Amino acid sequence: MPEIKVTPLGAGQDVGRSCILVSIGGKNIMLDCGMHMGFNDDRRFPDFSYITQNGRLTEFLDCVIISHFHLDHCGALPYMSEMVGYDGPIYMTHPTKAICPILLEDFRKITVDKKGETNFFTSQMIKDCMKKVVPLNLHQTVQVDEELEIKAYYAGHVLGAAMVQIKVGSESVVYTGDYNMTPDRHLGAAWIDKCRPDLLISESTYATTIRDSKRCRERDFLKKVHETVERGGKVLIPVFALGRAQELCILLETFWERMNLKAPIYFSTGMTEKANHYYKLFITWTNQKIRKTFVQRNMFEFKHIKPFDRSYADNPGPMVVFATPGMLHAGQSLQIFKKWAGNEKNMVIMPGYCVQGTIGHKILNGQRKLELEGRSTLEVKLQVEYMSFSAHADAKGIMQLIRMAEPRNMLLVHGEAVKMEFLKGKIEQEFSIDCYMPANGETTTVTTNPNVPVDISLNLLKREMSLGGTLPDPKKPRTMHGTLIMKENSLRLVSPEQAMKELGLSEHHLRFTCRVQLQDPHSDADTLHRIYMHLKSVLKGYTTQHLPDSMSVMVESIVVKVSSSTEDPNTKVLLLSWSYQDEDLGSFLSTLLKKGLPSTTV
Amino acid sequence: MLFYVVICCPMLSYVILCSMLFCVVLCYSLLPYVILCCPMLFCVVLCCPMLSYVVLCCPMLSYVVLCCSVLSYVVLCCSMLFYVVLCYSVLFCVVLCCPMLFYVVLCCPVLFYVVLCCSVLSYVVLCYSMLSYVVLCCPMLSCVVLCCPMLFCVVLCCPMLFPVLTLTPPPQRELMDLSTIDVILISNYHCMMALPYITEHSGFTGAVYATEPTLQIGRLLMEELVNHMERVPKAQTATCWKNKEIQRLLPGPLKDVAEVWAWKRCYTIQEVNSALSKVQLVGYSQKVELFGAVQVSPLSSGYSLGSSNWIIQSHYEKVSYMSGSSLLTTHPQPMDQSSLKNSDILILTGLTQMPTANPDGMLGEFCSNLAMTIRAGGNVLVPCYSSGVIYDLLECLYQFIDSANLGSTPFYFISPIANSSLEFSQIFAEWLCHNKQSKVYLPEPPFPHAELIQTNKLKHYPSIHGDFSSEFRQPCVVFTGHPSLRFGDVVHFMELWGRSSLNTIIFTEPDFSYLDALAPYQPLAMKCVYCPIDTRLNFHQVSKLLKEIQPLHVVCPEQYTQPPPAQSHRSDLMLELPAPPLPYRRCSVLSLPFRRRYERIHLLPELAKSLVPSEVKPGVSVATVSGMLQSKDNKHTLMSVPRPPPAAPTKKRKRVAEEPPELLAPKPLLSGAVPLDGFLATLHKHGVSEVKVEETADGHILHLQAEDALIQMEAHATHIVCDNNEPMRTTLRDLVLRFLQKL
Numbered sequence A: 001m002p003e004i005k006v007t008p009l010g011a012g013q014d015v016g017r018s019c020i021l022v023s024i025g026g027k028n029i030m031l032d033c034g035m036h037m038g039f040n041d042d043r044r045f046p047d048f049s050y051i052t053q054n055g056r057l058t059e060f061l062d063c064v065i066i067s068h069f070h071l072d073h074c075g076a077l078p079y080m081s082e083m084v085g086y087d088g089p090i091y092m093t094h095p096t097k098a099i100c101p102i103l104l105e106d107f108r109k110i111t112v113d114k115k116g117e118t119n120f121f122t123s124q125m126i127k128d129c130m131k132k133v134v135p136l137n138l139h140q141t142v143q144v145d146e147e148l149e150i151k152a153y154y155a156g157h158v159l160g161a162a163m164v165q166i167k168v169g170s171e172s173v174v175y176t177g178d179y180n181m182t183p184d185r186h187l188g189a190a191w192i193d194k195c196r197p198d199l200l201i202s203e204s205t206y207a208t209t210i211r212d213s214k215r216c217r218e219r220d221f222l223k224k225v226h227e228t229v230e231r232g233g234k235v236l237i238p239v240f241a242l243g244r245a246q247e248l249c250i251l252l253e254t255f256w257e258r259m260n261l262k263a264p265i266y267f268s269t270g271m272t273e274k275a276n277h278y279y280k281l282f283i284t285w286t287n288q289k290i291r292k293t294f295v296q297r298n299m300f301e302f303k304h305i306k307p308f309d310r311s312y313a314d315n316p317g318p319m320v321v322f323a324t325p326g327m328l329h330a331g332q333s334l335q336i337f338k339k340w341a342g343n344e345k346n347m348v349i350m351p352g353y354c355v356q357g358t359i360g361h362k363i364l365n366g367q368r369k370l371e372l373e374g375r376s377t378l379e380v381k382l383q384v385e386y387m388s389f390s391a392h393a394d395a396k397g398i399m400q401l402i403r404m405a406e407p408r409n410m411l412l413v414h415g416e417a418v419k420m421e422f423l424k425g426k427i428e429q430e431f432s433i434d435c436y437m438p439a440n441g442e443t444t445t446v447t448t449n450p451n452v453p454v455d456i457s458l459n460l461l462k463r464e465m466s467l468g469g470t471l472p473d474p475k476k477p478r479t480m481h482g483t484l485i486m487k488e489n490s491l492r493l494v495s496p497e498q499a500m501k502e503l504g505l506s507e508h509h510l511r512f513t514c515r516v517q518l519q520d521p522h523s524d525a526d527t528l529h530r531i532y533m534h535l536k537s538v539l540k541g542y543t544t545q546h547l548p549d550s551m552s553v554m555v556e557s558i559v560v561k562v563s564s565s566t567e568d569p570n571t572k573v574l575l576l577s578w579s580y581q582d583e584d585l586g587s588f589l590s591t592l593l594k595k596g597l598p599s600t601t602v
Numbered sequence B: 001m002l003f004y005v006v007i008c009c010p011m012l013s014y015v016i017l018c019s020m021l022f023c024v025v026l027c028y029s030l031l032p033y034v035i036l037c038c039p040m041l042f043c044v045v046l047c048c049p050m051l052s053y054v055v056l057c058c059p060m061l062s063y064v065v066l067c068c069s070v071l072s073y074v075v076l077c078c079s080m081l082f083y084v085v086l087c088y089s090v091l092f093c094v095v096l097c098c099p100m101l102f103y104v105v106l107c108c109p110v111l112f113y114v115v116l117c118c119s120v121l122s123y124v125v126l127c128y129s130m131l132s133y134v135v136l137c138c139p140m141l142s143c144v145v146l147c148c149p150m151l152f153c154v155v156l157c158c159p160m161l162f163p164v165l166t167l168t169p170p171p172q173r174e175l176m177d178l179s180t181i182d183v184i185l186i187s188n189y190h191c192m193m194a195l196p197y198i199t200e201h202s203g204f205t206g207a208v209y210a211t212e213p214t215l216q217i218g219r220l221l222m223e224e225l226v227n228h229m230e231r232v233p234k235a236q237t238a239t240c241w242k243n244k245e246i247q248r249l250l251p252g253p254l255k256d257v258a259e260v261w262a263w264k265r266c267y268t269i270q271e272v273n274s275a276l277s278k279v280q281l282v283g284y285s286q287k288v289e290l291f292g293a294v295q296v297s298p299l300s301s302g303y304s305l306g307s308s309n310w311i312i313q314s315h316y317e318k319v320s321y322m323s324g325s326s327l328l329t330t331h332p333q334p335m336d337q338s339s340l341k342n343s344d345i346l347i348l349t350g351l352t353q354m355p356t357a358n359p360d361g362m363l364g365e366f367c368s369n370l371a372m373t374i375r376a377g378g379n380v381l382v383p384c385y386s387s388g389v390i391y392d393l394l395e396c397l398y399q400f401i402d403s404a405n406l407g408s409t410p411f412y413f414i415s416p417i418a419n420s421s422l423e424f425s426q427i428f429a430e431w432l433c434h435n436k437q438s439k440v441y442l443p444e445p446p447f448p449h450a451e452l453i454q455t456n457k458l459k460h461y462p463s464i465h466g467d468f469s470s471e472f473r474q475p476c477v478v479f480t481g482h483p484s485l486r487f488g489d490v491v492h493f494m495e496l497w498g499r500s501s502l503n504t505i506i507f508t509e510p511d512f513s514y515l516d517a518l519a520p521y522q523p524l525a526m527k528c529v530y531c532p533i534d535t536r537l538n539f540h541q542v543s544k545l546l547k548e549i550q551p552l553h554v555v556c557p558e559q560y561t562q563p564p565p566a567q568s569h570r571s572d573l574m575l576e577l578p579a580p581p582l583p584y585r586r587c588s589v590l591s592l593p594f595r596r597r598y599e600r601i602h603l604l605p606e607l608a609k610s611l612v613p614s615e616v617k618p619g620v621s622v623a624t625v626s627g628m629l630q631s632k633d634n635k636h637t638l639m640s641v642p643r644p645p646p647a648a649p650t651k652k653r654k655r656v657a658e659e660p661p662e663l664l665a666p667k668p669l670l671s672g673a674v675p676l677d678g679f680l681a682t683l684h685k686h687g688v689s690e691v692k693v694e695e696t697a698d699g700h701i702l703h704l705q706a707e708d709a710l711i712q713m714e715a716h717a718t719h720i721v722c723d724n725n726e727p728m729r730t731t732l733r734d735l736v737l738r739f740l741q742k743l
Helices: A077-085 A094-114 A123-131 A214-230 A244-259 A271-281 A288-293 A310-314 A331-340 A359-364 A395-405 A417-431 A458-467 A496-503 A524-538 A580-594 B195-199 B212-230 B252-256 B269-276 B359-375 B389-403 B418-426 B434-440 B449-454 B467-471 B490-497 B514-521 B539-549 B605-610 B650-658 B676-685 B726-738
Strands: A003-010 A019-024 A027-031 A063-065 A090-093 A133-136 A141-143 A148-154 A162-168 A171-175 A199-203 A234-238 A265-267 A305-307 A319-323 A347-350 A369-371 A377-379 A383-386 A409-413 A434-436 A444-447 A452-457 A478-487 A490-494 A509-519 A544-547 A552-555 A558-564 A571-579 B007-009 B014-018 B024-028 B034-038 B043-047 B064-068 B073-077 B084-088 B093-098 B103-107 B124-128 B133-137 B183-185 B207-211 B279-282 B288-290 B294-300 B308-313 B318-322 B345-348 B380-383 B411-414 B458-461 B477-480 B504-507 B527-530 B553-557 B582-584 B598-603 B614-617 B620-632 B635-639 B691-695 B699-704 B709-714 B717-722
Touching: A003 A171, A003 A199, A019 A162, A019 A171, A027 A162, A063 A077, A063 A148, A077 A094, A077 A123, A090 A094, A090 A162, A094 A123, A094 A133, A094 A271, A094 B434, A123 A133, A199 A395, A214 A234, A214 A244, A214 A319, A214 A347, A234 A331, A244 A265, A244 A271, A244 A305, A244 A319, A310 A319, A310 A331, A319 A331, A347 A359, A359 A369, A359 A383, A395 A417, A409 A417, A409 A444, A417 A434, A434 A444, A452 A458, A452 A478, A458 A478, A458 B598, A458 B620, A478 A496, A490 A496, A496 B620, A509 A580, A509 B726, A524 A544, A524 A552, A524 A558, A524 A571, A524 A580, A558 A580, A571 A580, A580 B726, B183 B294, B195 B212, B195 B269, B207 B212, B207 B294, B212 B269, B212 B279, B212 B418, B345 B539, B359 B380, B359 B389, B359 B504, B359 B527, B380 B490, B389 B411, B389 B449, B389 B477, B411 B418, B418 B449, B418 B458, B449 B458, B458 B467, B477 B490, B504 B514, B514 B527, B598 B605, B605 B635, B676 B691, B676 B699, B676 B726, B709 B726, B717 B726
Parallel strands: A027 A063, A063 A090, A090 A133, A171 A199, A199 A409, A234 A319, A234 A347, A265 A305, A265 A319, A347 A383, A409 A434, A452 A490, A509 B717, B043 B064, B183 B207, B207 B279, B318 B345, B345 B553, B380 B477, B380 B504, B411 B458, B411 B477, B504 B527, B553 B582, B598 B635
Antiparallel strands: A003 A019, A003 A444, A019 A027, A141 A148, A148 A162, A162 A171, A369 A377, A452 B598, A478 A490, A478 B620, A509 A571, A544 A552, A552 A558, A558 A571, B007 B014, B014 B024, B034 B043, B064 B073, B084 B093, B093 B103, B124 B133, B288 B294, B294 B308, B308 B318, B614 B620, B620 B635, B691 B699, B699 B709, B709 B717
16 A cells, blocks of 8 residues: 655654755655754754754655745755765745855854854855755746656745645645745745645644734834834844845835834844845745735835944834844844843833743743853843734634645644644544644655546546436446456556457357247237237347347347247247356246236236 | 918929928929928828829828828828828728827738738738738648647647547538547647637637746736737728639738638737636646546747647547647757557648758847947847747847947837836746756846846836836847737838938747748838748758657648748758658548557456456466456446345245346356366265266267266357256256366
8 A cells, every 4th residue: 555654854743943854756856955943953854863863865855845045944054065965956936045045154154153052054055055965946947856856835834835736647745845825025925736645744833822803913013113213222033045034125215104103223234235126136936915006116116214333222212123033043133132221111022932041032932031151141131022914824724724725634843842733633623524633753644545647548438428328417427347457567557359450369259049838829920919919018128139030029139939839739939048147137037037927918 | 371382393303292391201202292281280291193102291290191192092101100001002091000099900901902922932921901910820830730820839649639620621611629629738839829719609628738937927918919910000900802703803812811711800918817717727747637538738839938749648648749848958848758658640830930940140130230230330130929939039149248348238028018028037946957947046037138127238228118218228129029010119110210311120930930020021121131030950960860750640731741831842852761751731531540459448457356266378367357347537447246145035035036037147268178187076075976988079978877867068169958957957067167178
């Protein structure tokens, strides 16, 4: 029985370092290759030794697919391809291919230059790694090799985020990456066709959440920012340079314009302009509205948002600063946070998910005293707000996607175990399909039961189709009889006659003859007629023919011949003859006629 | 009170005509004429009885009445800036251009119709009665089975889907019922200009597939066309000329045009929107299922942004449709050749219209002519489409500007869609060649015209009015349409610059004969350079390509199978293949040479498991399959026949036996032979011992004396005669069957 095996090396009952191994139809595919932001040690990267203990990655893997550019989905890529060693193809969409190396380089700088870590991947490794990338277009069917094909669908989570369908023969798996089922200010909603995969691997970040409407959250966000700015406070919004940042920028830009606000908005690092450039060039990946109006007005050209300089952090008066990175674990956002944390007038708004171990996670959990490197502590007085702007599908969205794709099995990753458990229950209840949630390193086996594709001769198919009439009748199923010829790798279903001809066999005719004696005091012709009438009344739905010339009745191809016995003219001898193909009917007729003719038939 | 002044100066062979205040007209002629000028009445009437050619300028007046007594017609036109009146007395027609009112009219006074003609060979653009109708025909691009009157569009009908096409032979107008078309596959944005004619008002309910750039740029080009057309005020329409007797007398290509009655009015923007809303987007190599029967997928054809060749295939047959394709490295993604391999049939069309012109050489000539004219102080006019080759021209100029010292020369691109076209070109990175793609990763705009715009070297305007008129500096280079020179802003530049030999017009689009395009503007002083750039495959490239992809059959337009009529000795200008291609011509129905033998069916796993294969020959096994056939959306599955419900309770059993058997399927066919000794042994085992064997010519007869039965055995037949003993008969039957193979 064919099987699909799934082993998460990361993101199994966890968020961070997404890396899932899938074995399907003899092919091994790695889905995402991310890193964990919460760790600074080996746990940061997926455990590739799971594969490498048995040989090199390149030999084991047929391809690697990256769903989007977030570091928890692509952060370990240079480590895997250059340091562990993988030379096969890596698939990702164009925007991901464009943006991913920049984030990797950013991340590398923070880790190596700021934290002074060694034994980390280098800039050159990032470049070499990107050379192995093959770009994917939406809906394009990419033939990885003869049997393995992959196809990307729009996922809406960030620019260039994709869901992937992996298909080998008639078996298929869909991996969602991170996705969003509601369109936002700059991206559209995820979409997939009814592809009925054997297995759907879905993220489940918000497995238990059903979020209030997006508009409310936006209003809340704007209100909080506005209030803080009004009372002269500073607002820090830690973001990643690409993605959420652009959506919030659009939001604030329009709000500032409408309310005619004067407080400056800054965006840290030189990334802004560059990042916005990516959005301009990949405008086809944004939502309908932006795409339609981009010629007149490009939404990513901001008027109110200016680049940030380190010295501005000490400026008096209100301001709003977008700073990277998003989880306050390093870099500029952390520096600004340290400066502003002591003032209760200020506010930090965390617009996305923070993994465990980061300062973002700690302050969101209400921690008010932070231990920093070098044993110093930091008192957090500023207001901490969490705004879920993170574009993941909520429970409703996940259910919606299941309805769209109609998978036969479901597997949850990228979420917390407790929440997954809840969603798993819901899915099994609502869709009556099996739902799995393996932990890291745990293998889930899904048995598939694929149909067997066979070439059927068109003649046979047409013959059967015409038998059943044009419209199918549920009461009268159409049965088909044919001969399956198995030769080398081909399976062909042909009519028995054709099979015989093709195989060079000759037919063996098997016939039966049976004499039945009847007492019937009529002339032969009358008896014949009586038999005809009798058979006709009994065998409805059969063709019964009266052939007085040859003194016989034909039912289908069975001949019933009537003659008088030489001894007794009242004894009639019926001679039945049929071939093996009419065995059922022939047997029935002989039994029937032996019972004699009913007296009422004339 | 004199309201007019006439100054005649025959000796100087010109006339100066001055009204007190308003106008000056210069005419030169050796023939007598009368000039009337009446400024207070705001009109100038100029009569020139002998000449059929009159030029009249009246800049301050709001209209001009022009009479030509010999030809007995009157045309009114209003103008503020520049206009021209051309009379073709021989052809009985007048050309009037009036830029302020945005229209171009060609009038034939007698018949009240308007004709725009260009290129006898490849295009006929015809407009009649004040431009309310437009028909564009392109015979070279003519579609496989269907020609619609405005044939910018190639409609490819899938031969597998429409095995029977009810085509009526010409001259009947209705070639086929458009509402029976299920799917339209669009190859590139030049091939969709007639889409509204099919999707609107024809009852068409099918699907249209195109790539995103094709849709977006196609939309722009259609909007541009509509915009150009709508600049013309509407008036009544004339139809008399369409009568056979009158049409026969008409000039030029017009008299030879068939089916003039089928010509259509140009569509409106609403129709464009409605038509395009029916387009479904597809990406390269995306597999689209059609009715479960066939799969279509577009492949990059390398000709323009988003241009595609199409593959139509089932599990067993593959038809490729190769439309405009290019192997040259220009801006689009390179052509995908390998996916075209193993085609049963390749439909080949859209080859280059300029097989003798090398695009690279033309590009060089374009640049050098442009530089030469600018250096001499003249202007350069480039009539071109608003998308496509213009991107390459701009890129070429970008590299050329500095080396040719053209840094200060302004480049203008004038079209209602100029801005959109330039902007859209930058956002389709996925559809561009590798070089341009990698620029996006930096991130930089893929086309250098972004930089030309940024540095103010290239400026774009929606029309010649507004900003352009104030910012316009000479000498300059102007890119504008329409390349037929019959409508669009290019007309005004022809008037403005046509009379100076300093200026140059450079034709780059191959779709129109430049001589025909220029005909109504003659006599012209301006230089004309013809550098047609057609990147589509030439005959040499195509034969090389076909050798590579090796289709079983090639189907192509008849024109490709013989050298062009004008160069009948050039045997290199035709398709030469090892197996002769199947030519098609307009309105002909061609049946494609393949037979479908197999279809895909799926056996459900439980049925597959229940099969008992037996080996009939080494490596060949057979199994009889009986199953329930389910056909849904052209997908067939075979599942196990549900078992009949368990036998009814004993009471009813007797009645059940009296029911005739269900009309079930026939028993399997038998093959093989029954060996006598083996059979006798088996009989013996089953308690039949009294067997008398009698030899016959073909085999044996077995008399089973105790059972009163007789078995006649031959090599390929067995006959069991058994009266009155049904159990015995079935036993014998089963014993015989043991020795036979069932198929």
